[in-house]
Amino acid sequence: MHIDPITLELINHSLACIADEMALTTVRASYSSNLKGSMDLSAALCDRHGELIVQGLTLPMHLGSIPDAIEAIKCKFGGSINPGDMFILNDPFDGGTHLPDIYLLKPVFVDGGLVAYACSIAHHSDIGGKVAGGNGCDATEIYQEGLRIPPLKLYDGGVPNEAITEILERNVRVPVQVMGDLRAQLAACHVGERSLLGLVSRYGAAGFERYTAELLDYTERLARQAIRALPDGTYSFTDYLDDDGIDPGPFPITVAVTVEGDSLRADFTGTALQVKGGINSPIPFTKSATYACVRCLMDPHIPNNAGFFRPIEVVAPPGTLVNPVLPAAVAARGLTGFRIANVVMGALAQAAPDRIPAAEVGGDTGVSIGGYYADRRPFVFLEFLLASWGGRPNKDGIDGNSSVVVNFSNNPVEVIEAEQPLRIEQYGFVPDSGGPGKYRGGLALVRDYRFLGGEATLQIRSDRRVGLPYGLAGGRPGTPSLNILNPDGENRVLPAKPSLTIHHGDVYRHILAGAGGHGDRLERDPARVLEDVLDEKITPAYALREYGVVIGPEAGALDEARTKRERRRRASKAAGR
């Protein structure tokens, strides 16, 4: 069959539109802040074989896990996938990645033949378990983490299986939110199916299959081209998780990235064994994080489908932090996903030193505040905090930008306050926090939560307090993260991954880490240092200490002569060592 280039491109964009429409539907119809505010969700379409033909521009960290979810469905239901079916699962050891992420998969049929799957993933605000929010670090086996849903038919030939929804409803703290969010996912699949049927009716099932197959091949060709452009070799990098909330660390994550011609292998041999706390990352998640990083070295405009990860192989020994086995706790695996991304980026930086930034400060931190109002109505607040990008080989890191691997939004302060017993009292940049370098790392962010209810459980997932976001090419690391209770009162420093009871009026302050810097800080243009001083992003004392740049005596002016002298003195001192 002849491939018409306009039709190919039209189908490519149409698929992307459908996936984006599905994602937007989930956001708009959902109830919990983590979906409608943060956008912790994904939407995708797979072909009838289960190959990902498009993911909406949502969560890179979900991307590589979708084929595994469909595989789990096919494995169990192989011969009995029928029109009107809708599958559900969340088991990280059978197609999922952690319990709060519920997958809905709807097979789409045309004239009785399966043509595709519409897929929706959403991080629910609760799934039962020890603490609200489903991200606790303090469980030591998956059985403490909440409800495990194996691959099941939520709808069988159009008939809902109410046993599943009733069990789910009884096992979560906030059933109104969870059921509302589940309906939002159903709506996404509904919208996906409707639009997909329109598209297929235009080109016929055979034409659709032919073009989507060509789309995957086309993407694979572009991906292989991009990998071939990297120098052959093996590039290793290790970074650490501070602790797992149960045992002290540090726990190393090690990768050896081997580029060979037009394919790439990421081998995590040497990574710590699986740990007791919930930071173990199931293999689909490890693969997703790896794919997302390698993708950054490709043209950003290549289609978002399985074609681009065909040339990438991920090796992760079973029983490790990056490929845990039963009964590992995995609720807080998101944290490890970010560190896997940091490690893969660190290795890729050796292959492409002119393109990869220093360590970003992604979504390490998750905050969950849950409890009951006086009238026993439940509340759960869950959000993830993101900050800034690391310094880049040719420009500064970005102050205040989502992570390369998740692209979450922040939650509007006014919406949080209208819905939760919380007041956000501060949200802003932390001066003097970006890793120094010729190109500065992005600034840390600080957020203060005042609790206005009676009593609640505060659960925090944070890291980067000991092992700091690394710099590259001589750039310095960013500042550490910190948890403080009542900064204007008792000013108590909390551990990185605590669960504790808070009371009316308590203020919890989280300070994120600062991102890493890139290049020698003494080479930073003094004019840019001055701009940062004028914007109060750094203080004059810090400018002198870190950059050897002298501001003053006239306020807001650069003393070029003394800056030159100061920098010369430091350079010769360094050379003398």
Place this chain on the structure above:
Amino acid sequence: MIAEVPHIRLGVDIGGTFTDIVLRRADGTTAVRKVSSTTADYAQAIVSGLGELLAAEGLAAGAIGEIVHGTTVATNAILEGNGARTGLLTTKGFRDILEIRRLRYPQLYNLDWEKPVPLVRRRLRLEVDERMDHRGQVVRPLDMASAEASLDEAVVRGAESLAICFLHSYANPAHEQQVAELVRRKYPGLYLSVSSDILPQIKEYERTSTAVANAYIMPLIDRYLASLAGELATIGVETPILVMQSNGGVMSAEAARRQPVHIVESGPAAGAIAAAALARTCGYGNLIALDMGGTTAKASIVEGGELSRAPEYEVGSGISIGSRLNRGAGYLLGVPAIDIAEVGAGGGSIIWLDRAGAPQVGPQSAGAVPGPLCYDTGGSEPTLTDANLLLGYLNPRYLAGGALKLNYRRARDIFQRKVAEKLGLTTEEAAYGAHRIGSASMTRAVRAVSIERGRDPRDFALLAFGGSGPLHAAEVARTLDICRVIVPPAPGLFSAYGLLSADIEYHFLRTYLRRTADLTYGELESVWCEMARRAGETMAGDGFPDVEMRQFADLRYAGQSFELTVPADGRKIGELEEAFSQEHERTYGHRALNDPVELVNLRLVVQALPSRAAQPAHAVIAAAGASGEAVRPAYFGAPYGTLPTPVLGRRDLGCGQRRGPLIIEEYDATAVVPPGCVACLDEHCNILIEVGDRGE
């Protein structure tokens, strides 16, 4: 008493290259003038062009009843970053809201991504000690001393315009208004934008960004509209000026000076409105409008006669301004706008060779000054207009009916030296290459509103207008397999005609967050009445005492954060709930039977009467009468090469079909019908070009 639409109305559309003026008399007859824009002071071109037009038509200045104006001044200020030095006062602890934005970025996986520079630098963002909660209750009283200190500091640091945005001011604007009072008292010369006046809507970043953008362009727009009114007065024109808004309605100049954030996409909106009006009056339901002037090409889409509009949008986000999922590329404005994609390709786009020696077109434009080579007004770089001249598409001696003389020899010599020789091509081959590259850029804008939205361009006709649109339309259509091109009468002035068919429409919004179960009909009625009273006062103050109001309500299930809008005229609470549930089912496939419904926003859309939309959208010209044919050589690439090409006027086309190649030359634009295409006129005097294969 119902006011009548004034007898003589003017549409004035300013582009980066040309200023177009259309005058319409009560009997529907029109007169037009196209003059070069005066970018240093846009008002000059308007005043001189209008003066000429009045003289030529033998009209007195006093006969003009109304001027409707479309302008790109606001959008240029934001895109070029030359708005006012702006200060921002925020609630203590929230100085960085504007810069942090929503964190999400639009170009996933792009490590070179650069976030747009905030319109207010951190040094000019200052905090005030105060706090409201979401119910509008005071949590911390306003500390006037801290407000005054921050205000003074902003002024010391050079602010000439100021935005105020405090948390929850949509629920209670008292603190914002008290600080605004202080500003007016202490610094009466400082431009001021208060978020609760501009967008009294929940979500702090979106409200802040909108108020800041308003402040950023306010001094410029204020000075511009004041100077325009002043200069028009010098030639005796003292009639009210109306300004096209981004959403396709028009507002008074006074309102635009207060809330310029509504007119950011004023220029492009005029063309889109004209296209929608043509689709309705001529019976073409599905159109892609391609408006190509001297500097940019803009595309918008008309489906079933309706334009696609977005409730909020980002300015300066490049081509895909309508991406609803991944935002962050531009500056967010929480006001409605027509969905338009724009690329930097127009007649003035400069043709250059990149480092690899490959030819490129734009986005730099020679504009009106210094202009293309053939204008001989100081331009030294070859442009797309020069290429079209050398191909024989444009009249080798003059444009605009003789008003603009061309220097063919100068264009040819410099083009040869700077482009053709370096490429090792003949002049015609190189010019044809540039023509196709320019068309490819325009194709990107068309793709952005069609293919990238999942719409097949082959289901649409391409409506080409603007001074350069009809030159390139057939080529663009061929690339996308579009079968039909429509060139409306007076295509070069089409946007200016669009201004005359736009209605005066103001949008009022109030966030009124309540569960519908807790709401009584009486309470709702009193809120609507209060809104209607204030809306009526505002409109009357701007000179529109007779209005028609329509009510809309944004509702959601308690717990959701996004609303669905339903018509609310006269609807009781139960009827609103049912209308919402129906809409929810239609949109998402289900309704939540047990979940309470929440009212979020009340919207009032107010239109001044009488409506202007009934007026014909485009020029009415007589189809009879021939102007005589000529023939000149024109180059169409392989396999045709140079062909003797008939050059005719629109009327010569008659009702029969004529095969290309043809060149249809008019006062304000030139249309090219390449070989392989067929052209005819429809009953509305539109040129229809049926596009065939290139013949390669």
